[in-house]
Amino acid sequence: MPQRLETSRLLLREPTVADAAEIFRSYTQDPLVCRFMIWRPHASEAESQGFVGACIAAWEQDSRRPYIITKAGSSAAIGMLEARLNGSTVDCGYVLARAHWGNGYMPEAVAALAAAALTAGYFRVQAFCDVENHPSQRTLEKAGFAREGRMERYIVHPNMSAEPRACFMYARCR
């Protein structure tokens, strides 16, 4: 996967240590943003620093490509989009600060990532989301993904329930 991806409005780039303060301020501590994530809201900036450190380290290895999303012309993180590399499949996870919801940014970012992955030789780009996470379902539909099915008891979203919840699986393939 490329180190940078550009869309008409966005830049996706590698994380830096300096991103931790901005993501903590803008979304990692926000319970509404974290509602359908697999992690709990961060309690301190130090927790976001640890997370960003793990993301930077991931770029040194083969299995994950966590991108910081910024608006074109700005260095400030507005969210993240992670590509998890698994054989011929790329699995995506994404999050955007609440102040930037509703502008179509994440469908734009996910569509660019999927196109790059399929061009790079991957055959399948997939993402799953909670059956109650309608904004995420719309994101994937607008990014050209097809809903393939519903998976019962698939994953724990700890801010919703301690028990695994149902998810929809989406994919874009070549």
Ligand SMILES: CC(C)(COP(=O)(O)OP(=O)(O)OC[C@H]1O[C@@H](n2cnc3c(N)ncnc32)[C@H](O)[C@@H]1OP(=O)(O)O)[C@@H](O)C(=O)NCCC(=O)NCCS
């Ligand atoms: C899911 C998410 C990434 C969507 O990103 P986005 O750039 O706002 O996407 P869009 O602007 O295309 O909006 C997608 C849908 O969100 C909903 N939406 C739009 N503005 C909204 C707002 N201000 N508040 C809440 N939902 C909103 C709408 O249902 C919209 O669908 P529509 O275009 O059919 O009306 C973003 O809502 C988010 O970060 N949510 C929290 C983290 C999360 O759930 N990540 C996905 C885990 S699987």
